[in-house]
Amino acid sequence: MEQDNFINEKLERYLNDQMEAEEKAQFEKEIAQSPELQELIELHQQVTVLDDEAEWISFEGDVNEIKEKIPLFEDEETKAFSKSIREFRNDQVGPTGRKSVVWKRLAVFSGVAASILLALFFNMQGGGDLDQLYVEHSSWNELPSLTVKGDPVQERAEVEQLFEQKKYAEVITNVREISLKSNETNLALILYQGVAQLELDQYENALNSFRELTISNTIDHHKGYWYTAMVYLKQGNKVLLVESLEVIAANSTYYNHEEALALLKEIK
Numbered sequence: 552m553e554q555d556n557f558i559n560e561k562l563e564r565y566l567n568d569q570m571e572a573e574e575k576a577q578f579e580k581e582i583a584q585s586p587e588l589q590e591l592i593e594l595h596q597q598v599t600v601l602d603d604e605a606e607w608i609s610f611e612g613d614v615n616e617i618k619e620k621i622p623l624f625e626d627e628e629t630k631a632f633s634k635s636i637r638e639f640r641n642d643q644v645g646p647t648g649r650k651s652v653v654w655k656r657l658a659v660f661s662g663v664a665a666s667i668l669l670a671l672f673f674n675m676q677g678g679g680d681l682d683q684l685y686v687e688h689s690s691w692n693e694l695p696s697l698t699v700k701g702d703p704v705q706e707r708a709e710v711e712q713l714f715e716q717k718k719y720a721e722v723i724t725n726v727r728e729i730s731l732k733s734n735e736t737n738l739a740l741i742l743y744q745g746v747a748q749l750e751l752d753q754y755e756n757a758l759n760s761f762r763e764l765t766i767s768n769t770i771d772h773h774k775g776y777w778y779t780a781m782v783y784l785k786q787g788n789k790v791l792l793v794e795s796l797e798v799i800a801a802n803s804t805y806y807n808h809e810e811a812l813a814l815l816k817e818i819k
Contacts, residue, residue: 680818681818685781689781689784707740710729719747719751723751726741738764745760749782765779777811780795796815799811800815
């Protein structure tokens with residue numbers, strides 16, 4: 552153990568460039584003849600890169616969100632994970648209470664790894680719930696009918712049929728062709744286009760379509776807020792989802808007002 556501590560102290564001074572020239576030259580000869588020392592130095596270099604990247608990890612939520620996650624730490628699997636991290640850290644401390652430079656950095660790395668795993672754990676917990684909520688709330692049965700009696704071309708009716716057949720790419724193409732021919736914006740068609748884009752995970756395009764509805768001066772402009780919320784729900788973007796739902800919740804005449812209130816209670 553004393554020999555290990557001596558080697559670790561030398562290695563620490565060498566890596567921190569604290570050796571005199573003569574001692575450094577002698578130690579480099581030892582390194583050249585010692586695969587173990589070479590492995591330790593390589594390990595140090597790899598962990599240093601991870602250590603430098605530790606500052607990338609940050610938490611941008613609020614305190615209440617942390618409080619909501621406290622019950623997760625009481626889960627048995629989480630407790631076991633936490634215990635293994637503590638045991639690893641404690642194993643690296645010798646009788647003198649000192650840690651080598653390599654193990655200091657590994658301790659940092661283990662902390663970074665723990666942060667990443669816990670972040671992934673939180674996201675998976677919330678993500679699964681939001682996925683299920685999307686399935687429950689993304690009903691397209693209330694989309695307006697595009698069938699118009701007396702329309703000899705029935706182009707709009709064809710869009711509705713394609714949508715019912717879940718041929719979403721064709722829906723988008725047909726809506727664009729109709730819009731180019733008529734030189735006017737039909738918000739019912741835009742709504743079908745936006746939902747088709749959402750079903751194809753074209754989130755930015757879907758948001759743009761629903762924004763076009765929201766900023767319109769039509770009586771149904773507020774429907775855009777609900778469909779925008781559905782985009783964020785499918786994306787798992789809880790922050791923007793809540794913002795969209797709160798707009799609907801604040802206006803009792805807005806589309807799906809009651810459903811927005813219920814959904815807010817489920818995700819908060």
